[in-house]
Amino acid sequence: MTDHPDLQAYYPFSRLGRLLDGLAPGRSPADDGAPILLSIGEPQHQPPKFVAEEIARHAAGWSRYPPARGTEAYREAATAWLLRRYGLPPSAAATGGMLDPARALLPLPGTREGLFFAALATIPRSSNGQRPVVLIPNPFYHVYAGAALAAGAEPVFVRATRETGFLPDFAALDPALLERTAYCTLCSPSNPQGAAASLEQLQELITLARRHDFVVAFDECYAELYNDRPPTGAVEAAAALDGSLDRMLVFHSLSKRSSAPGLRCGFAVGEPGLVDALGGVLQVGGAGVPLPTLAAGTRLWQEQDHVERNRAHYRANFAVAERVLGNRFGFRKPDGGFFLWLEVGDGEAAAVELWRSAGIKVLPGAYMCAEDEGGENPGNAYIRVALVYDRDVTEAALGRIGEVL
Ligand SMILES: Cc1ncc(COP(=O)(O)O)c(C=O)c1O
Missing domain, CATH: 3.40.640.10 (Type I PLP-dependent aspartate aminotransferase-like (Major domain))
Structure with a gap:
């Protein structure tokens, strides 16, 4: 097994798990204070109902x-x-x-x-x-x-x-x-x-x-x-x-x-x-x-209608981000996707701080990068924030990110 390539070498979520291991989350700005997971790009709303119907029919x-x-x-x-x-x-x-x-x-x-x-x-x-x-x-x-x-x-x-x-x-x-x-x-x-x-x-x-x-x-x-x-x-x-x-x-x-x-x-x-x-x-x-x-x-x-609604959902979240963050952290509205790539100084330290004090999980940018030939990791200064929740949670979470960092 010794010369087997380590396929996990670049898997960011194992590293994030180790970074936050044993650290209790702070109370998040969600209504119930539960952690808000902005680390993973997983849509938080449901696909159209006809998906379940088609599956049942077949x-x-x-x-x-x-x-x-x-x-x-x-x-x-x-x-x-x-x-x-x-x-x-x-x-x-x-x-x-x-x-x-x-x-x-x-x-x-x-x-x-x-x-x-x-x-x-x-x-x-x-x-x-x-x-x-x-x-x-x-x-x-x-x-x-x-x-x-x-x-x-x-x-x-x-x-x-x-x-x-x-x-x-x-x-x-x-x-x-x-x-x-x-x-x-x-x-x-x-x-x-x-x-x-x-x-x-x-x-x-x-x-x-x-x-x-x-x-x-x-x-x-x-x-x-x-x-x-x-x-x-x-x-x-x-x-x-x-x-x-x-x-x-x-x-x-x-x-x-x-x-x-x-x-x-x-x-x-x-x-x-x-x-x-x-x-x-x-x-x-x-x-x-x-x-x-x-x-x-x-x-x-x-079917395209659900896609238009989906796109409108993320656009609304980016509009919230623009309003809440302004030009902080090098904010720019991306061409596409549903992530913010924010320049915060030290991405790992920011991820720990956001988790401990605000119950918000984000991904340190370095975990999505490899070191270049000069030994520098181009993601060190960044965090990645997935805007996958609804507008209210997104607004509350981004507001707290602005306060904490
Ligand atoms: C850039 C990129 N490629 C591929 C995937 C995998 O998506 P899929 O569910 O289509 O396998 C993801 C999921 O987060 C992604 O961000």
């Missing part, structure tokens, strides 16, 4: 193993959503088209499973005779690093800080490193900073991946939660570039869009060969999406 499906490629209805509903969301013509989804649902789309339990298994499915043992490199934005969602380690690759963390517009500049890396790169992930809108890549930035990355022959995984699980403008998607960028998804896998899910992280329902869309590779690995060591879940997911991708 209960006979529980006795069957999930089909590897899901159902035709699910693949078509997800593809139709892609066309609507990104303003693409129906011809893109025709047989042999870029988004042909039979070849380009794979139902998945979520982006998390997809991102983990995609690394295992596509990263070779060696890249130009050397240990393959996986490029990861810094800060990052922990799965990117865990997946790279599980695949035996070397994670290389690329700064996505205020100076770089909170997005990584992969094109600026040493060409020798890019030659060793087998895989790369971009999250847009990003967690935790909420920065959305432009059409040009997405196209630049797609072009870079093809030039250096690496796979690029686009994590777009926050694509429907945005403040001012719908963020551009990788599929949209590829359609405008040359109509091909070569070297690309794009991940979407209902967890944030439909407030249903427990449903475990999403998909990957991409180059058919990569989709096949991912599907093959899942068939051996993973799980598909159960039939009743696919039925509920089909309805959710078809």
Whole structure:
């Protein structure tokens, strides 16, 4: 076991558990004084009622193993959503088209499973005779690093800080490193900073991946939660570039869009060969999406009203944050997602103080980052705050954060 990679190395919640272990929470500003958990990005409101109804209606499906490629209805509903969301013509989804649902789309339990298994499915043992490199934005969602380690690759963390517009500049890396790169992930809108890549930035990355022959995984699980403008998607960028998804896998899910992280329902869309590779690995060591879940997911991708309400909920919370925090802690309204990325001086000390004196749990920014070559952790000064509660709790919690820090 000694040379086994530590897949927990970058798992932030174990570290947060150790940081707060044995520390009693203070009384929070919630009505009952109970702790307010702003550390985890878990929507606190319910998905539409029809989810339970669809699942009940398709209960006979529980006795069957999930089909590897899901159902035709699910693949078509997800593809139709892609066309609507990104303003693409129906011809893109025709047989042999870029988004042909039979070849380009794979139902998945979520982006998390997809991102983990995609690394295992596509990263070779060696890249130009050397240990393959996986490029990861810094800060990052922990799965990117865990997946790279599980695949035996070397994670290389690329700064996505205020100076770089909170997005990584992969094109600026040493060409020798890019030659060793087998895989790369971009999250847009990003967690935790909420920065959305432009059409040009997405196209630049797609072009870079093809030039250096690496796979690029686009994590777009926050694509429907945005403040001012719908963020551009990788599929949209590829359609405008040359109509091909070569070297690309794009991940979407209902967890944030439909407030249903427990449903475990999403998909990957991409180059058919990569989709096949991912599907093959899942068939051996993973799980598909159960039939009743696919039925509920089909309805959710078809329905947009609940998404508009959901987006309005988060927008209202960001408006509260803007009013309560003003320009403190480097506050900026993010392009998308539901997090605040606040510069508080010492993120770990702030997390301890907020827990002990105000019963508010937040995540130290350092736990979402890796040290760079200079030994510096770009998240040290930050905390991540998830705005997932209702407006009143959000307002009370942010007010207390302002007082305590
Ligand atoms: C950036 C990012 N990617 C992926 C996920 C996983 O989401 P899913 O429920 O779709 O697996 C999360 C969840 O918090 C996330 O923040």
